[in-house]
Amino acid sequence: MSGATPPAQPPPGPEHDPDPDPDEPVRRLPLPRPPRPVPLWRWRRNPLRRxxxxxxxxxxxxxxxxxxxxxxxxxxxxxxxxxxxxxxxxxxxxxxRSLLAAVLVHDAPNHPEPGSDEARKARYPVTVRFTAPDGRDRTAKADVLPGLTAGSTVTVWTDRHGALTEPPxxxxxxxxxxxxxxxxxxxxxxxxxxxxxxxxxxxxxxxxxxxxxxxxxxxxxxxxxxx
Structure with a gap:
């Protein structure tokens, strides 16, 4: 149609040049930067503020x-x-709770690295014998230092019923x-x-x-x- 408006064409540039010069450096348009946030825009007067x-x-x-x-x-x-x-x-x-003395029934295991910091922090469960607050002899598992021999004395915490418990x-x-x-x-x-x-x-x-x-x-x- 003779009266029809031709479609818009992109501006000339290196991307649309049919015969670009290989020696001419390619120029690219800069990318648009995102808008910067405006501080305190919610309190500023503008027609778009709701x-x-x-x-x-x-x-x-x-x-x-x-x-x-x-x-x-x-x-x-x-x-x-x-x-x-x-x-x-x-x-x-x-x-x-009561702090009582208990006696090891058997030897505690030795730590693989005796004298190390890990050995001083390690504890092994060993059967101990102690006298409960009610006067009865009891045995239980208590965590003790490694390397203690049978007959060694350790301290344990017990409740009113004679069961081992954590310290206060x-x-x-x-x-x-x-x-x-x-x-x-x-x-x-x-x-x-x-x-x-x-x-x-x-x-x-x-x-x-x-x-x-x-x-x-x-x-x-x-x-x-x-x-």
Whole structure:
């Protein structure tokens, strides 16, 4: 058709040159850079800013200020409760448990590297004999140092019924468990803050989509109707 508009052609360049000069260096167009994020754009006046954008910005700022405060409060509260709990547990264990002398029934195995750091930390289960708090002689398995011979004396912790048990909680154990619970409390508050911000962003995003659908439903008939 003589009146038809020819299709748009790409600009001339080395990729479209039918006879490129082999001695001429190839020039390539620079790739477009992604737009840089604008700081505090949710509070800046611009025609594209929506009320939901401003609301989400205020929610994020509020959480940024509240999460550290609430996290520290939860840390101290949970840490104090955990410290009181474990201290009371240690006191109860001290009253309910007894430190007794026990005698090895047979020799303990030798460590492959005697005198090494690993040998000093290693423990082997060996049958020991001891007198329980009720006055009865008992035998049980206890972890002892390697290389001890039969008849050697070791100390064991027993409960009121004469069963071997762990020693009461030490000050270091109480401190480490208290710090662990305090750290978990702070992390829980931080994760809750992230969850609240994510939920708010999702709700506002769905609200934006619904608003766009409504605006398009009112605008589309005016665009598609022939004059």
């Amino acid at each position: 009320r939901t954008d401003r609301l989400l910005g205020w929610i994020g700022l509020s959480l940024l200020l509240l999460v550290p405060v609430l996290g520290l409060a939860a840390t101290f509260a949970v840490g104090d409760a955990a410290h009181r709990h474990y201290r009371a547990t240690a006191e109860h264990q001290t009253r309910a 909680l030490t000050i270091e154990q109480i401190r480490s468990r208290t710090m662990g619970w305090a750290l978990l409390a702070f992390m829980a508050v931080a994760l809750a803050g992230f969850a609240v911000h994510g939920a708010a962003a999702l709700i506002l995003h769905r609200r934006n989509l619904a608003a766009w659908d409504g605006d398009w439903a009112r605008t589309a008939p005016r665009w598609t109707t022939s004059p």
